[in-house]
Amino acid sequence: MFIMSIQHTILGFLSWRPLTGYDLKKAISSQEFLHWSGNSNQIYTSLVKLYRDGFVDVRTEQQQNLPPRKIYTLTERGRQELRCWVQSPPDPPEARNAFLAHLAWGDQLTAEELDGLSGAYEKEVEARAAMGRERMRRGADSPNRTPRERFLWEMAHENRSRAWETELEWVRTLRRGLKKFDDAGQEKRRRR
């Protein structure tokens, strides 16, 4: 029994069509909501394990002037495992936001330093939020196999998009609040 989400994600993509490790890497990394570290190695080692456990089959295809491709297909056992996992209660969501941890001990910093830190974060979140909006605008690249599946994928993209918008509003509120402390400090200094 395994719980590792990336292996199930691989089974999920293979349930659509046979794919190589390289294809899987592109498929997984293009979906922000699937959240993957970007370590392609993990995919190749996962495929070895999935094969060992009988969840996938593999055949090697030679190409001229290009490296050989290993094409993986889902076995019946793999399909069962996928279905079982989809129905199982998911792990609770966890948001790890290092910025919040930095902020917690940010009172050591000067107003300028805190402004720099939070400003950089605002810019980053702004960029992510814009990417989310852009993706929603041009229609999320969802599988178009059934209307319901399309809906599920659009909602998954919507989830990430909304999360970034919320974060953006929050960081702006934060910075407005910090500005007041800054102004207060400057007033004090002026009065001296």
Added chain:
Amino acid sequence: MFIMSIQHTILGFLSWRPLTGYDLKKAISSQEFLHWSGNSNQIYTSLVKLYRDGFVDVRTEQQQNLPPRKIYTLTERGRQELRCWVQSPPDPPEARNAFLAHLAWGDQLTAEELDGLSGAYEKEVEARAAMGRERMRRGADSPNRTPRERFLWEMAHENRSRAWETELEWVRTLRRGLKKFDDAGQEKRRRR
């Protein structure tokens, strides 16, 4: 050089006052935004490493009828490391939401199964959102050392709270959408 956030979180709490590993465990786990797995072991091993690297000092205090306590204090080097880390650009936030991954292959499920899955998630998110609201209502347990620090901690709590509210709205939108597919399916079946 280390990047591990939990070690810096420990340094952060020790910058306020000397604490034991057990105290740290309680302090860290009580702050949702610091995001910690709950593995107390990690704290004890981190403290050993921090001591080895000269970031903390330790003295052992014997207690009668209770296990001895090891009280850790921040060294000057530790204080420098903390300040340096706080200023450094934080890792980008990452949200890993297993529910979204399940959803992505949820079209295999029946309407009833999907309703069960999303309903359970809604309940969980509802509970977390309620906890967040409750914490904001009774005033987040923030350190009250300076007004600015208090503000920073309240904003950190606010961040988590808003995130749960957004998630709650989203899951309700999802379930309303799924209901339509369900109704459509039932209509089709009725017409047959």
Added chain:
DNA sequence: ACCGACATGTAAGCTGTTACATGATTCC
């Protein structure tokens, strides 16, 4: 009589990351 809080640790194992290795083709 049992559970939770107090208080710390070792050992084994699993997961995940980083560095390294190969090698052709196409685009700038």
Added chain:
DNA sequence: GGAATCATGTAACAGCTTACATGTCGGT
């Protein structure tokens, strides 16, 4: 000439989890 794409892998290491180990006190 250098970077990116295609395509897969090994080896070493760092981080995190799980199981185990110990022992008292106070509440129900």
